[in-house]
Amino acid sequence: MLFFTQCFGAVLDLLHFRFHHCQAKRVFSSAGQLICVVNPTQNLKNGSSKCMVPVENSSQRTNQHLCHQPVCDPQLTSCTCPLYSCKWEGHLEVIVSHLTQTHTINVLHGTEIVFLATDMHLPAPVDWIITHSCLGHHFLLVLRKQEKYQGYPQFFATMMLIGTSAQAQNFNYKLELNRNRRRLTWESTPRSVLDCVDSVITDGDCLILNASVAKLFSDNGSLAIGIVITASKLCAVEPEN
Amino acid sequence: MLFFTQCFGAVLDLLHFRFHHCQAKRVFSSAGQLICVVNPTQNLKNGSSKCMVPVENSSQRTNQHLCHQPVCDPQLTSCTCPLYSCKWEGHLEVIVSHLTQTHTINVLHGTEIVFLATDMHLPAPVDWIITHSCLGHHFLLVLRKQEKYQGYPQFFATMMLIGTSAQAQNFNYKLELNRNRRRLTWESTPRSVLDCVDSVITDGDCLILNASVAKLFSDNGSLAIGIVITASKLCAVEPEN
Numbered sequence: 001m002l003f004f005t006q007c008f009g010a011v012l013d014l015l016h017f018r019f020h021h022c023q024a025k026r027v028f029s030s031a032g033q034l035i036c037v038v039n040p041t042q043n044l045k046n047g048s049s050k051c052m053v054p055v056e057n058s059s060q061r062t063n064q065h066l067c068h069q070p071v072c073d074p075q076l077t078s079c080t081c082p083l084y085s086c087k088w089e090g091h092l093e094v095i096v097s098h099l100t101q102t103h104t105i106n107v108l109h110g111t112e113i114v115f116l117a118t119d120m121h122l123p124a125p126v127d128w129i130i131t132h133s134c135l136g137h138h139f140l141l142v143l144r145k146q147e148k149y150q151g152y153p154q155f156f157a158t159m160m161l162i163g164t165s166a167q168a169q170n171f172n173y174k175l176e177l178n179r180n181r182r183r184l185t186w187e188s189t190p191r192s193v194l195d196c197v198d199s200v201i202t203d204g205d206c207l208i209l210n211a212s213v214a215k216l217f218s219d220n221g222s223l224a225i226g227i228v229i230t231a232s233k234l235c236a237v238e239p240e241n
Numbered sequence: 242m243l244f245f246t247q248c249f250g251a252v253l254d255l256l257h258f259r260f261h262h263c264q265a266k267r268v269f270s271s272a273g274q275l276i277c278v279v280n281p282t283q284n285l286k287n288g289s290s291k292c293m294v295p296v297e298n299s300s301q302r303t304n305q306h307l308c309h310q311p312v313c314d315p316q317l318t319s320c321t322c323p324l325y326s327c328k329w330e331g332h333l334e335v336i337v338s339h340l341t342q343t344h345t346i347n348v349l350h351g352t353e354i355v356f357l358a359t360d361m362h363l364p365a366p367v368d369w370i371i372t373h374s375c376l377g378h379h380f381l382l383v384l385r386k387q388e389k390y391q392g393y394p395q396f397f398a399t400m401m402l403i404g405t406s407a408q409a410q411n412f413n414y415k416l417e418l419n420r421n422r423r424r425l426t427w428e429s430t431p432r433s434v435l436d437c438v439d440s441v442i443t444d445g446d447c448l449i450l451n452a453s454v455a456k457l458f459s460d461n462g463s464l465a466i467g468i469v470i471t472a473s474k475l476c477a478v479e480p481e482n
Contacts, residue, residue: 154451184426186425186426202453216444216446
């Protein structure tokens, strides 16, 4: 009997180990809600990360066939990768394929998900990111840990539309943290991915958490952010599903 | 006709001037909601404020007849004035009279009010504060502008119960900022006024705004914070009205 109990314990330990060390992003459903486990994508400076993002160098950058062409189509407008550690530049229409292929970022579907960012203790700068497909568009949820003042890390969470600022006005999003009888909610219109994340942070147009607040809402070093995206009343958008 | 138009304009200007420069805290009702205009109470270091709070010095403090008596009744527990600029210490049961008499802070009634903090541009440290009576208890809403890192002012808003931590668990409160299609909401249980504001800020157990976020939600240098206080489901509290 003791042998079976020990075997069962060992299997549980293995499952627990696998859960915490799997490098890929994972999506599962709990109580009807889609939960996406998001590992951090770190800056090269921090080195030796299991989740290291391949960062293209400047010679690769100049080979981007879509860069710097003077065109008017919004889809052909040049933008940068929202990841802090990546210097990629390209057109709006190829940013999703860049994120999914180069950074192996999953595309999730549905208007409500839970974004579970792991390893919140990692030193800044570091990004957590997912691509989200709903209401006929692609959205990016970017969570960045950054030290605007040295020794004072903060977390900045924002939703960005892969589209223009005018298109972004047709949507609203809500980010919600909930733990131990505390709830913090941020509701806004998404920003266009054509605005860089730095400018969104400088504007304060995002959910901002001091390290102490992030700790209050974290559980075992992971932070769960509930996300809801809706079409604004100003414009009726055909839902995808 | 032109003369009358000019006279009317001058009267409007005077009213506008009086609204912005009146030193007393004002309470008025708009669309069924109680709005309390709260002027800042500044630190002595900032000097020459129209809203300067009389700050007692250390000799006054030692004359407080209720200080430092070893007693067990929570109402006779010693606490400090929540204002940054005031060194007063006394028992819980007299803190409301200290705030209303020494700092001429109004006591408002009702579970829902709008806290309108003026002159947000003033240099830190500075406090905005109201006393709020509802559900059979007194609460304090403290908004503090402080530089935890020099040159990086932040705003910290918290609700404190004039009571013990155990009593505070019987309530919930919500603070809400709402402007230009953005909404930021903080919901929590109040902290006891026996915890000092500094420890609440250090714990991150409050609504925290960077200067840029405060600017996004401000209108003409004033920040409106919607406040709702409710009895928690854990304990049925007899409403005051």
